[in-house]
Amino acid sequence: MHNKKVWKTVKGADFVKHIYTGKTKDVYELENGHYLLKFKDDVTGENGVFDPGANTVGLTMEGAGRAGLRLTKHFFEILKEKDIPTHYIDADIEEATMTVQPATVFGKGLEVICRYRAVGSFLRRYGMYAQEEQPLDAFVEVTLKDDDRQDPPISEDALAMLGILSHEEYKELKELTKKIAATVKEELAKKEIDLYDIKFEFGRAKNGQVLLIDEISGGNMRAYKQGKYIEPLELEKMMLEM
Template sequence: MKQIYTGKTKDVFELEDGSYLLKFKDDVTGENGVFDPGANTVGLTLEGAGRAGLSLTKHFFEALKEQGIPTHYIDANIDEATMTVRPATVFGKGLEVICRYRAVGSFLRRYGLYAEEGQALDAFVEVTLKDDGRQDPPISEDALDMLGILTKAEYAVLKDLTQQIGNVVKAELAKKDIELYDIKFEFGRVGEGKEIVLIDEISGGNMRAYKNGEYIEPLQLEKLMLEA
């Protein structure tokens, strides 16, 4: 297999049959040794984070499959920390789509004049450009369309899928009395029809989740979610 991409938290390989293999690492995003799902740098390495992230990703992708929500997921090998997926092309040079249920993190830093910390939000969807040099700037629907990154029709699909998937994850977490504050997704186009599907992962490293008002670290979230 041929390595085609080296990322912060995973590497991507192309398999002989044309599908892709994602190899999950133990690196997570953050700054100064503190985890932050919205950060654009690797902040720390947590032993077992790769397998933990993949285990939770597999759980959520299979839950989405049951509901007929389109993703790139094919299967996963937890022991090897790998996931096989359908090849997808990203929008432009990559977008991140955040679904927010409470005002925390960068949302609060930007809108703190009007928002209170922890204020409830109604599955607010925010799109940012993957651009480390410019600190992943937020971008509007109009700008996405005008810059040729995606059309307004595609944006509507993207927003709808983001809220659908966010609500599935939120409901799954609620089964363990865990509250989802926000979650970050990535999407891409697959196949000749260029269907928009969820790509990448759904793990503790992509979200902020709390139980009894206390933040849950990514590895602990995986344990709480997958314990019998």
């Protein structure tokens, strides 16, 4: 990760200031105060195997950036129709960029996972009690974005005591997570695809409103069809095919 502020030009955008280099996208500030997210072809995982919950880049998949953006645009526009608050303004698929309104993250960043099946890190932690692919009732789990400590899970009380977010914000975040995950699950079900889990990020808008940030793509979820895992690029094709 690198933080540097250098004015430069990104094709298809006004002059921008490079703010942040992330695992799967870079962030720029536009002259009008909005932000530009540049999607990459890198996805998270370990040892060349994709894992939406991993905190390292595991592999590069050609076309993953545009595919992730297409699906993100699709879902964000559905959320906009439902009046669910997000940072989304518009997207340029060809340039693999998305324009968003500014928002600040909670603390140094949180990841919020909604789980419908016991897989991944949930199963690794709770395997003494959980069976693989056991149904879960939209279980919401919050983890700290902390690579050094392998993104540890954190409770509502700890979040409040550490000043990361308030109990009221946690309640709002949890409700939004369930509502957005249910929307994605419903959309996938139209293609007979099962959503096992999905990862979100949230932030505060300038007015203090809690809103969805980042993306909603195959790289942030585990989706299956007839018991077979669907790769991120394939998921985008299946969801957006005419």
